[in-house]
Amino acid sequence: MSNSELFTSSIAKKYVMALTGLFLISFLVIHCTINALIFVNDSGETFNAAAHFMSHNIVVRILEVGLFFGLVLHMVQSLILTVANKKARPVQYAVVPGNSSSKWYSRSMGILGSLLLLFLVVHMANFWVPTKQAVFAGEEHNTFEAMKVVFAEWYFVLIYMVGVGSLAYHLMHGFQSAFQTLGINHKKYTPMIKAIGFWFSILVPAIFAAMPIAMHLGLIK
Amino acid sequence: MSGNMNLTLKVWRQKNAEKKGELVTYPVSNISPDMSFLEMFDVLNEQLITENKEPVAFDHDCREGICGMCSMHINGRAHGPKDAVTTCQLHMRSFSDGDTIVVEPWRAAAFPVIKDLVVDRSAFDRIISKGGYISVNTGNAQDANNLPIPKIDADKSFEAAACIGCGACVATCKNGSAMLFVSAKVSQLALLPQGQAEAKQRVISMVNQMDEEGFGSCTNTGACEVECPKGISLENIARLNREFTLASILEEK
Amino acid sequence: MSKIDSKIPDGVLDQKWSKFKSSIPLVNPANKRSLEIIVVGSGLAGSSAAATLAEMGYKVKVFCFQDSPRRAHSIAAQGGINAAKNYQNDGDSVHRLFYDTIKGGDYRAREANVHRLAEVSGSIIDQCVAQGVPLAREYGGMLSNRSFGGTQVQRTFYAAGQTGQQLLLGAYSGLQRQVGLGTVEMFSRHEMLEVVTIDGKARGIIARNLITGKLERHFGHAVLLCTGGYGNVFYLSTNAMGSNVTAAWKAHKKGAFFGNPCYTQIHPTCIPVSGDHQSKLTLMSESLRNDGRIWVPKKMEDVTAIREGKKKAVDIAEDDRDYYLERRYPAFGNLVPRDVASRAAKERCDAGFGINKTGEAVYLDFASNMKYKYGKQEALVKGIQNPTEEQLHALGKEVVKEKYGNLFDMYKQITGEDPYEMPMMIYPAVHYTMGGIWVDYNLMTTVPGLYALGEANFSDHGANRLGASALMQGLADGYFVIPYTIGAYLSNEIRTKAIPTSHEAFDVAEKEVQQRIDKFFAIKGTKSVDFFHKKLGKIMWDKCGMARNDAGLKKAIEDIRQLQKDFWNDVRVPGEANEFNPELEKAGRVADFIELGELMCIDALNRVESCGGHFREESAEVGGDQDGEAKRNDNDFMYVAAWEYKAPNTFELHKEELKYEVIKISQRSYK
Structure with a gap:
């Protein structure tokens, strides 16, 4: 026996999924909080200040690298697991269980994750890339104005809705699942974790969804 | 007898681990709601033997829900539509006259099929x-x-x-x-x-x-x-x- | 000079085992490694024996017909396991357990064997706890006990209603540990079809690989049969579908005598037959009789109304109910032993008072205890003044649920009726066979090197087994008896090299098996194996069941011989020999059951007395307050009937006299 099972066993792989997942969730909290600053409705002044801080602070820059690393690990590991899991059932059932014994979104994490990834590509092209270009060029990027431009288009709003919808269901399973994988399942605390996970999965995506809609409808000026 | 059912079964038939299998359709009639699912299979097998066909192989032993030998995937669910019972404790009153029931073996790479509904x-x-x-x-x-x-x-x-x-x-x-x-x-x-x-x-x-x-x-x-x-x-x-x-x-x- | 020698050691009863144990010849560790032991069956007796022998250093091969050793039917035992621990401080002792077992067996068991069983009973609990069996506990962390089977002490250890499961999984884990260590080779989905004897000694078996159909030869210096009981001779029983007599029967035909084949235990509380489709019967634990009252209506018109669905049990007034056990046995009431309760149910149903369509069911009613015992108690605890009937019912229901919830759920699942609202319907069913392969004190059969353990042997329960004693016996034989006693034989075998399976004795045995398989396929008849099995079951149940008589048994023997002819002329075995073929497996088993059925009837016919589970109508008390009760005949029948197979349909009786040196023999009375 070697120490390899610490990294290679199926359970270790799940640990990586759970830890990176929780890390990404913590990022969502920050992202969501800063974005919510647009609702101050001061033509993006507060929001832009926060965005400036996020794109120039050295600690945040380092964390950003970690975030990318976490995201990539989360994706790669999920791919490896999915391939292995598919191999575990080479012949499919003629009749599948459906929703009688589990929730559809708990079985669709791969698809939900893939949708999220596609959304991320669009999202980063919209905001992250221009911000970076500006930072490298030494210019100031007005993210608030950029949002106005992007969300003026209905199809972008639609893409964002699909994105946050996927996020909501991905979180709905992922949040509590991460704790279960980490071995935290307790009669007293698990109902609490599940409740927090449920509301988190609704609130955060709802706040994200509110921005494009509000901007598209011109509620935020 | 009143209340008895006629059913259509679609059962996975596979000669052995090497051969390919398929779902085969069998009608069964006059099934009492008091029968267990496995007793309904006994009826089917009795019928097949009389017709000089090969009966369906399936695992079963204690028929009281404790040995863990029975193992059918029924209409997409392990041990059938009821929660928390084994196939031998599933009774036909959980089905209705005219139902079509699809019965498959456990499917997993680690549980290869031995014959019909029997897996290793x-x-x-x-x-x-x-x-x-x-x-x-x-x-x-x-x-x-x-x-x-x-x-x-x-x-x-x-x-x-x-x-x-x-x-x-x-x-x-x-x-x-x-x-x-x-x-x-x-x-x-x-x-x-x-x-x-x-x-x-x-x-x-x-x-x-x-x-x-x-x-x-x-x-x-x-x-x-x-x-x-x-x-x-x-x-x-x-x-x-x-x-x-x-x-x-x-x-x- | 008798052909059988029970080899009971000399000396005072309570020192026989300890003295004998320390004088059995030993086999040194180096020699153990070259001695091979075959264990057939992986239930409590088989798994525990195999694991222990492997721990000691022997090379062990284990065979079971199921897909895993964990599925053996020991797993289905519900109630518990007895042990003389006296943890409850209620005066229990080895002697009391010994005495209760002998008395419960209606004075037809060997004193020395039963005493040994009682002596080792405590170690079984120690062993099981050490290996992680989660037996029920009290809040202080100590083991919990319950009372069982009408004994006056609490000595039954349990794990909810799944004691057999937990004990078997414990033994199985010990077995799998040895498999992992490479000391046991496991052959699941293998069925033993012949014993191989060389120079009169058991030297191996022929087994069929049930997946490929291939016949395999296996050598062993000794062969242990741990293959359970033969209750399935009745077709309907509480046994698993696969439980069979084949291994024991093959051994019998190779020279092992069969002891007391007619002793069958009919359990009083099983779910009644619901129709012709019935494949097995389900037991409802004996513990239910602690709180359930058994009754049938007094008036025939009520019976008719219930059968026609015009009335329900609850509609029958209290005065119109016949609580027949309480009426006939005021001292023990509903808690009389199994054989007595079963016969009483049969008596009422034969008189026409059975309350379901088949006329073979009686009520087991919890309503009055639920309301007036537990309901009132709870009302007092909760301070409810003048509770209504509904309140009492609801309060009592919670208590009953806590005690028997899983059994009530199981009943509901099978019958579709809610036993909290309606009384259960129950009827006796075949449950256990006290008879089995005759063995001496060392558990060796009349074939040297061939042993029988657990339910497969006849040894410890006499004519009737007490509740929670089967698990005790299986594990005692496997963990604490055979590992010592086998030394007496194997210490003389250390010079015997492993015999190659190319030996002609293996050739002959395999050929016999092959011919028989070929014969099955050659018949190409019109009836399924089950058809004959059901017929056999009906003959046995009607004529060699709860009550037996001379004429009935003679007729049964005639009928069985006819059935045997029909079977060999008209059975249809589909498929092929060299594949997974459950019908072929069943055919072999039923063919053996038919032969065994005949022997059971012959034995029952020979024993013109009533004892324990064997009730001969000719031998009943007449007049007085014991009128109609079973009557033993100690003068003529205080012996073990050990039958020798001579030729097809021919058996010779050998008698092993039973000597009671310590126990004072008396009549069992529960009035």
Whole structure:
């Protein structure tokens, strides 16, 4: 026996999924909080200040690298697991269980994750890339104005809705699942974790969804 | 008799592990609602024998829900439409006249089909032989009451030990994962003081064997808990995760 | 000079085992490694024996027909396991357990064997706890006990209603540990079809690989049969579908005598037959009789109304109910032993008072205890003044649920009726066979090197087994008896090299098996195996069941011989020999059951007395307060009937006299 099972066993792989997942969730909290600053409705002044801080602070820059690393690990590991899991059932059932014994979104994490990834590509092209270009060029990027431009288009709003919808269901399973994988399942605390996970999965995506809609409808000026 | 049913069965027929299989349709009539699902299969087989055809092979033994031998995937669900029962305890009153019922074997790479609805579950035995025990030779034991065990722990250990090893967890899991089975045995022993001496070794070698057998990994969909005829809880999987991680971090080898 | 020698050691009863144990020849560790032992069957007896022998250093091969050793039918035992621990401080002792077992067996068991069983009973509990069997506990962390089977002490250890499961999984884990260590080779989905004897000694078996159909030869210096009972000769029983007599019967035909084949235990509380489709019967634990009252209506018109669905049990007034056990046995009431309760149910149903369509069911009613015992108690605890009937019912229901919830659920699942609202319907069913392969004190059969353990042997329960004693016996034989006693034989075998399976004795045995398989396929008849099995079951149940008589048994023997002819002329075994073929397996088993059925009837016919589970109508008390009760005949029948197979349909009786040196023999009375 070697120490390899610490990294290679199926359970270790799940640990990586759970830890990176929780890390990404913590990022969502920050992202969501800063974005919510647009609702101050001061033509993006507060929001832009926060965005400036996020794109120039050295600690945040380092964390950003970690975030990318976490995201990539989360994706790669999920791919490896999915391939292995598919191999575990080479012949499919003629009749599948459906929703009688589990929730559809708990079985669709791969698809939900893939949708999220596609959304991320669009999202980063919209905001992250221009911000970076500006930072490298030494210019100031007005993210608030950029949002106005992007969300003026209905199809972008639609893409964002699909994105946050996927996020909501991905979180709905992922949040509590991460704790279960980490071995935290307790009669007293698990109902609490599940409740927090449920509301988190609704609130955060709802706040994200509110921005494009509000901007598209011109509620935020 | 009144209340009896006519049904259409679609049953997986496969001559042996090498041959390809297919779903074959059989009508059965005059099925009493008081029959168990397996007794309905007895009727089908009696009919097939009379027609000089080969009866359907299926695993079964105690027919009272405890041996864990019966193993049918019925209309997309392990052990059929009712929660928390084995196929032998599923009665025909759960179906209605005119129903079409699709019956398939457990599907998993680690459970290859032997014939028709019979699969090979010896992977479970191999996992147990890697550590699902306490190493105590006969004659070594101290007096049973020298080791008080809190009732709560004993009860929890018992609940985990109630696993009948039928494999419904694997059959229903979209990943063909055996985590519920393995976690039940690990939990049973981890909850008892007698099990502590070998706890680390046990969980590591059992999980290694589980991976080696080709079972998938757990994605916490919870389907296994719903289909388990003995109601083994997901808490056990969390305990397994915990035990495994601590063990693989702390183990010196 | 008798052909049988029970080899009971000399000396005072309570020192026989300890003295004998320390004088059995030993086999040194180096020699153990070259001695091979075959264990057939993986239930409590088989798994525990195999694990222990492997721990000691022997090379062990284990065979079972199921897909895993964990599925053996020991798993289905519900109630518990007895042990003389006296943890409850209620005066239990080895002697009391010994005495209760002998008395419960209606004075037809060997004193020395039963005493040994009682002596080792405590160690079984120690061993099981050490290996992680989660037996029920009290809040202080100590083991819990319950009372069982009408004994006056609490000595039954249990794990909810799944004691057999937990004990078997314990033994199985010990077995799998040895498999993992490479000391046991496991052959699941293998069925033993012949014993191979060389120079009169058992030297191996022929087994069929049930997946490939291939016949395999296996050598062993000794062969242990741990193959359970033969209750399935009745077709309907509480046994698993696969439980069979084949291994024991093959051994019998190779020279092992069969002891007391007619002793069958009919369990009083099983779910009644619901129709022709019935494939097995389900037991409802004996513990239910602690709180359930058994009754049938007094008036025939009520019976008719219930059968026609015009009335329900609850509609029958209290005065119109016949609580027949309480009426006939005021001292023990509903808690009389199994054989007595079963016969009383049969008596009422034969008189026409059975309350379901088949006329073979009686009520087991929890309503009055639920309301007036537990309901009132709870009302007092909760301080409810003048509770209504509904309140009492609801309060009592919670208590009953806590005690018997899983059994009530199981009943509901099978029958579709809610036993909290309606009384259960129950009827006796075949449950256990006290008879089996005759063995001496060392558990060796009349074939040297061939042993029988657990339910497969006849040894410890006499004519009737007490509740929670089967698990005790299986594990005693496997963990604490055979590991010692086998030394007496194997210490003389250390010079015997492993015999190659190319030996002609293996050739002959395999050929016999092959010919028989070929014969099955050659018949190409018109009836399924089950058809004959059901017929056999009906003959046995009607004429060699709860009550037996001379004429009936003679007719049964005639009928069985006819059935045997029909079977061999008209059975249809589909498929092929070299594949997974459950019908072929069943055919072999039923063919053996038919032969066994005849022997059971012959034995029952020979024993013109009533004892324990064997009730001969000719031998009943007449007049007085014991009128109609079973009557033993100690003068003529205080012996073990050990039958020798001579030729087809021909058996010779050998008698092993039973000597009671310690126990004072008396009549069992429960009035």
